[in-house]
Amino acid sequence: MATDHAPPAPSPPTHEGPLRILLPQILPALVVGVLGSLLFLGISTLAEEFQHVLWDDLPDALGIGGFSSLWMIVMLTATGIAVGLVIWKIPGHAGPDPASEGLDEAPLPPMVVPGLLLAAALALAGGISLGPENPIIAANVSLAYWIGRKAQPSLPGAAWVALASAATIGALFGTPVAAALVLSEALSARPGHGSLWDRLLAPLTAASAAAMTTQLLAEPSFAMGLPPLTDPDYGDVLAALVIASVAAAFGLLCCYLFPYVHAAFHRLRHPMVMLPVGGLVLGLLGAVGGHLTLFKGLEETKELTSSIGSWSSGELAKFAVVKLVALLVAASAGFRGGRIFPAVFIGAAFGLFVQALVPEVHPAVAVSSAVLGVLLATTRQGWISLFTGAVLAASPAMLALLCLASLPAWLIVTGRPQLQLDKQGNSLR
Template sequence: MGDTQPDPAEPEEFRVPVGRLIAMTPVGIIVGALCALGLWGISVVAGLVQKLVWDHLSSALGVDPDSGWWIVTILTCAGLLSGLVIRYVPGHAGNDPAAAGLVSAPLAPKVLPGLVIATILTLAGGVSLGPENPIMAINAAIIVALGARLVPKVGQQEWMGLSTAATIGSLFGTPVAAALMISEANSGDPRVPLWNRLYVPLVAAATGSYVILHFTDLDLSIGLPQEEVGGVIHVLIAIGIAIVVAGVGVIGAIVFDPLHRVLNATMRSPVLRLTVGGLVLGLLGAVDGTITLFKGLDEMKELPGEMATTTAVGFFVLAGIKLCAMLIASASGFRGGRIFPAVFVGAAMGFGIHAMWSSVPLTLCAAASVVGLSVAATRNGWISVFLGLAIVPQFDLFVPLLFATLAAWLLVANAPELTAKPLALRRAADPAVKGA
């Protein structure tokens, strides 16, 4: 018998390039540390400016920072300053985040100074947006630029993946969120094991979360006591709550693009548009005070303390104000993300549902509501489950929340997303539409 020839149709056995993974491990660690330090640095500066304006300046002037006229004044000034930065600083503070997802093409480094300033103004000024979109763009631009110069053999797409994973790990204080998001989005050669593709990004994510937790006391939990949750009834209740709250998120998504279009068509100057947007945000904030301002994570932890004095309608009003503020802030052009304020909206609605239906555990109401709003806002099921469990860290909620996520997904799958059509496409359709 002659030698057996290999079947040309049989695929070669894939061998994991362990040597390359080991060599890339320090790179992942460095990227993770840089991304975490970028988030930490911007957060620190924004926190100092916030304290200066809302505490020291108001105290020096003898003003109650919760007073309506002070809130309106500061938000209007934040809008004016943001508009000036977007109009006159080179790069115009990057792309309009209302028309972009969490991950987008890397920006040119010259854009970053304006984007950093605009982000600090958003975070410190009380605007109802978080740091997610800007810090993702800032870190991506830095990592891609440095990577292309220092390690040109690594492609831009891989640098983007590392930056994304590291920044998500830093934002949420755990690599679990990054693992869930990138595993859902990850694609490539099916012969390559998933963990081979995730290895270096997870090194970056784990490093980012470690560094940010070392420098901050980041904790997403709102501190609710453990409650007994289980059984078919609670699963069905979680599904119902998530569907209702996701429906509210869909309504917000439906009005978002028209709102963005109207604001950019009627107020083409970003200075005018953001000043008016800041004024409207201030008027909304004056209704219930500073609890509806800022990105919402710290303010969300105030909700348990509101239970003794706030009715179901009161919590729903808080959620409605925050949702309107988030939509107006983003549609106006403030540089910020929509995930964290959306989580506040979900949590506030959960408290309202519990106040209206006290026999249902508060933990279940809050977590299922966060899941419902997150599914509508992010269109990412795993991230939504993670956020629900991060806000209410109770493991026996996992199964109800998973069913709730699946049900909410069916509702939002074909609904409009919480993004606006890019202005460039509007200009192509109508040259009269201009704006930053």
């Protein structure tokens, strides 16, 4: 006997109106944005003040040159000892091995945050070739996730993670555009309801609040003083394509070497051995490359680009190679920090090296294209690489050139080892 199985009646739609979903997210987004920016500014200010003490006041009091080879070796080694102590003794051990952590990891337990921020501040002040982005994002995500879920349980945990990530990126770059680009890249790969702009509204609000807070309190600037490109020609197109591709290949050297250097440091096992040895190596590199190859690299990039024509090709090549090795060592030895700002310096030095060899290449084309290539290799973040290259050039005409230059550069880096490892120490691809 046949039995009819009628399909169940469709359930009535339960989707709430967009306004009822989006409006309750605005106030949390504003709060997370402002507080995320304040945390970033607080750690940055603390690190800068401590940097002045270590690199200006203390050597002056001792009658030693602040950037003498001896002082750089002593300070970087001491920084390794200090960060090693934090990782060894502070609860939470300053988080997991940063070699296996990206910008979008799961929230850390709140107990990890103090040690992580302290380790990052010491590394920034001590001259380690890493930026603040990874530790600050991790700290903001952790605090927003654990506090936000208790304060407003109606918002899912993923929403707090997105707000904190967007806020930190907005604060770091002083504009919400970078956060919107990064999040659009992430959200496009995730299933979700509503339009992309519905999903971006709250994070973009957090990024805008963070960027405005940073602008009001600190007036950040990525302007490098490069001469603007006003009328690009065929030579500029060719130069951008070639420089971005060669710079991407140069940046990949760091990625290929990463698992081997990381394994070598981790054979030392204890943080009070790994970090001091890493600091000593970084000090020796600083003695070779000079003070411009120390620290996160943003102010040093401005100093580099403000004196175009005064550096020889040999000096610029030395800056690029030493900074690349310093980034590799710092990331391998366990120092807490990000890779974007050092990669910008590497790209700028590489671009100016090319421009010194071929003076006909426009400086904005050389620097922006090389920064694009190195960032694509070391971050695999297409939008942030394009955005950073365009901001450095401060020239609308460069945007089309960079979009073209990103195509062969991306073909070179995609599927290749990344500057990030899995938990077993193998390269991610």
